[in-house]
Amino acid sequence: MTIYFYTVREEYGCFSNFSPHGFELDGLYWPTSEHYFQAQKFIGTFHVEQIRLVKSPKDAAKMGRERSRPLRQDWEQVKDDVMRKAVLCKFATHADIREILLSTGSEEIVENSPIDFYWGCGADGSGKNMLGIILMEVREKLR
Numbered sequence: 001m002t003i004y005f006y007t008v009r010e011e012y013g014c015f016s017n018f019s020p021h022g023f024e025l026d027g028l029y030w031p032t033s034e035h036y037f038q039a040q041k042f043i044g045t046f047h048v049e050q051i052r053l054v055k056s057p058k059d060a061a062k063m064g065r066e067r068s069r070p071l072r073q074d075w076e077q078v079k080d081d082v083m084r085k086a087v088l089c090k091f092a093t094h095a096d097i098r099e100i101l102l103s104t105g106s107e108e109i110v111e112n113s114p115i116d117f118y119w120g121c122g123a124d125g126s127g128k129n130m131l132g133i134i135l136m137e138v139r140e141k142l143r
Contacts, residue, residue, distance in 0.1 A: 003104050012100065016111075032057040036082075041069070042070065051063050084137065
């Protein structure tokens with residue numbers, strides 16, 4: 001049985017990068033994994049702190065997508081590893097959601113995003129589902 005998730009209000013909402021499960025990473029506290037991920041696009045600039053301190057993960061995502069900000073040169077090469085690092089830290093930090101992730105056994109996990117064909121499965125299911133893949137990798141590591 002494939003496990004689908006997308007919004008934080010669903011059964012597996014804690015799998016979303018918008019879920020309110022903060023953690024400490026790189027010496028700073030991050031309110032969500034979305035905050036961390038988006039801020040890493042601008043490492044070494046004041047944009048990191050602006051994104052870290054913004055109120056909601058939705059705002060962090062919006063700021064991270066603003067192309068008026070100077071995207072780091074190697075972003076396409078490092079983005080998967082940045083996501084792995086954030087997701088692992090989030091689930092290592094919070095026992096309650098770690099148990100939910102581990103309780104999925106060996107089931108496939110899919111971010112059921114109709115708009116994201118990289119991190120999710122996309123509207124037609126043909127997306128890469130990288131967030132789902134990373135969640136399954138993290139599940140293996142935490143076992």
